[in-house]
Amino acid sequence: MYNQKIDELIESWREDIYQTLKDWIAIDSPSSPSAGEGKPFGENVRKVLDLALSDAEKMGFSVRNIDGYAGEINLGQGEQTMGMLAHLDIVPAGDGWTHDPFGCERENGKVYGRGVQDDKGPAVAALYAMRAVKEAGIELKDGVRLILGTDEESGMRGMRYYKAHEKMPDYGFSPDADYPLINIEKGGIGILLSAVSDGESDAEIPIYELNAGIRSNVVPGTARAVVGTEKVSAEEIRSRLAVMEPEAMAYEINVTELEGNRAQIETVGVQAHASLPHLGLNAAGLLFKALKRIGAGGGIKDAVAAMADKFGTEGHGESAGIKTDDEECGPLTCNIGLLRFDGTQLRVTLDIRWPLATNEEKILGQMCMALSDTPLAVRRTGGHGVHYVPKDHKVVKGLLEVYHDVTGLPAYPIAIGGGTYSRMMPNTVAFGICFPGDVDTCHMPDEYIDWEKFILSTKIFAHAIEKLAGKP
Numbered sequence: 137m138y139n140q141k142i143d144e145l146i147e148s149w150r151e152d153i154y155q156t157l158k159d160w161i162a163i164d165s166p167s168s169p170s171a172g173e174g175k176p177f178g179e180n181v182r183k184v185l186d187l188a189l190s191d192a193e194k195m196g197f198s199v200r201n202i203d204g205y206a207g208e209i210n211l212g213q214g215e216q217t218m219g220m221l222a223h224l225d226i227v228p229a230g231d232g233w234t235h236d237p238f239g240c241e242r243e244n245g246k247v248y249g250r251g252v253q254d255d256k257g258p259a260v261a262a263l264y265a266m267r268a269v270k271e272a273g274i275e276l277k278d279g280v281r282l283i284l285g286t287d288e289e290s291g292m293r294g295m296r297y298y299k300a301h302e303k304m305p306d307y308g309f310s311p312d313a314d315y316p317l318i319n320i321e322k323g324g325i326g327i328l329l330s331a332v333s334d335g336e337s338d339a340e341i342p343i344y345e346l347n348a349g350i351r352s353n354v355v356p357g358t359a360r361a362v363v364g365t366e367k368v369s370a371e372e373i374r375s376r377l378a379v380m381e382p383e384a385m386a387y388e389i390n391v392t393e394l395e396g397n398r399a400q401i402e403t404v405g406v407q408a409h410a411s412l413p414h415l416g417l418n419a420a421g422l423l424f425k426a427l428k429r430i431g432a433g434g435g436i437k438d439a440v441a442a443m444a445d446k447f448g449t450e451g452h453g454e455s456a457g458i459k460t461d462d463e464e465c466g467p468l469t470c471n472i473g474l475l476r477f478d479g480t481q482l483r484v485t486l487d488i489r490w491p492l493a494t495n496e497e498k499i500l501g502q503m504c505m506a507l508s509d510t511p512l513a514v515r516r517t518g519g520h521g522v523h524y525v526p527k528d529h530k531v532v533k534g535l536l537e538v539y540h541d542v543t544g545l546p547a548y549p550i551a552i553g554g555g556t557y558s559r560m561m562p563n564t565v566a567f568g569i570c571f572p573g574d575v576d577t578c579h580m581p582d583e584y585i586d587w588e589k590f591i592l593s594t595k596i597f598a599h600a601i602e603k604l605a606g607k608p
């Protein structure tokens with residue numbers, strides 16, 4: 137039976153909800169250096185945490201402040217605990233706003249402010265959802281806990297502290313991503329490929345410098361090499377490149393003469409997120425192919441050729457021997473994120489996102505095998521497993537049912553290559569707050585929420601609590 141009481145209560149609190157959101161948004165709370173005991177992420181993170189907990193206390197909830205690292209808002213107790221995980225830290229407002237980033241201004245059905253979407257807004261919605269459940273008198277079989285994190289944007293140290301000191305909820309959701317629901321986040325592994333120049337100096341086209349990438353989780357949009365033109369002119373390099381076989385996407389390769397018998401080769405691809413390589417074109421991979429094509433290299437010639445042959449502009453590790461996929465997660469992705477060469481050591485950072493069909497050990501073994509006849513050394517720099525809640529789990533089934541019942545929209549689980557806050561809790565999925573087709577304004581100027589959809593989300597969360605933690 138659809139609980140109308142929940143919706144009526146939330147409708148009657150519209151102004152109240154707006155005022156609470158406005159108060160929380162008014163505090164500029166990016167995670168900052170420690171400001172002393174109880175303020176591990178600075179004064180303002182503590183300030184918004186205190187405000188959120190005191191607002192919840194006024195509504196009659198029991199609250200706990202976990203040494204300034206996280207907050208807890210609790211409703212009832214039971215055999216298990218259902219968790220909702222949101223965060224109060226924000227990314228800095230940055231430039232380009234046409235609204236006050238801390239003003240929570242309303243205009244044409246939208247509410248603007250840093251954090252309205254990511255993730256103070258969802259935290260406010262979850263709080264009022266709990267209030268609706270409480271005031272509608274819904275009987276619970278499990279306890280309900282809203283956990284407020286404080287450092288999601290810069291390392292999740294707040295939740296790590298919470299994990300180390302507190303008992304985690306048994307299941308739940310985190311409204312810090314997208315609807316309908318994300319139940320799979322691929323595993324990740326970082327790999328450093330390296331090779332040392334053998335010092336060969338009489339190469340036809342020696343490479344002096346290579347550079348690409350800002351972060352390993354981004355497909356580089358540009359890459360550059362500095363090469364010698366003593367034996368082969370820039371003009372000749374240009375004509376050798378002109379016959380390069382075309383790529384799937386349009387690209388540019390520019391050769392510029394520099395002083396001292398040197399030239400710069402710049403490749404222009406398409407920047408994208410590492411987890412979505414098909415949306416980009418890897419400029420670093422393209423540079424390796426260009427350098428191989430013109431026979432450049434000197435002391436790293438074989439390593440450059442190997443990078444061109446085994447990776448190139450591929451996004452799924454095809455030639456590196458690690459390509460795989462499964463029905464639920466989709467394909468493995470492999471991105472050349474960072475490239476550096478200063479004349480002695482070549483360093484290439486790979487960002488790999490892997491599906492359930494494989495694992496770290498397998499990937500490392502396959503890659504070492506594929507690169508065994510090259511000078512490239514393979515080293516793992518970090519990683520994490522797949523975060524996965526099966527699609528027949530009660531959390532996935534229950535939340536999708538609620539989403540469909542409240543919105544009438546099609547409900548289906550999604551697998552992604554990126555990570556969300558939900559991986560901090562067991563049996564927890566990402567659920568909201570962006571609807572399919574919404575403009576994702578997280579971390580952008582003029583971050584906004586559609587007010588009607590925000591109220592709708594508050595209702596969805598309340599029905600979700602009733603569904604998962606309520607007595608049958």
Ligand SMILES: [Zn+2]
Nearest residue numbers: 254255288312
């Ligand atoms: Zn977030």
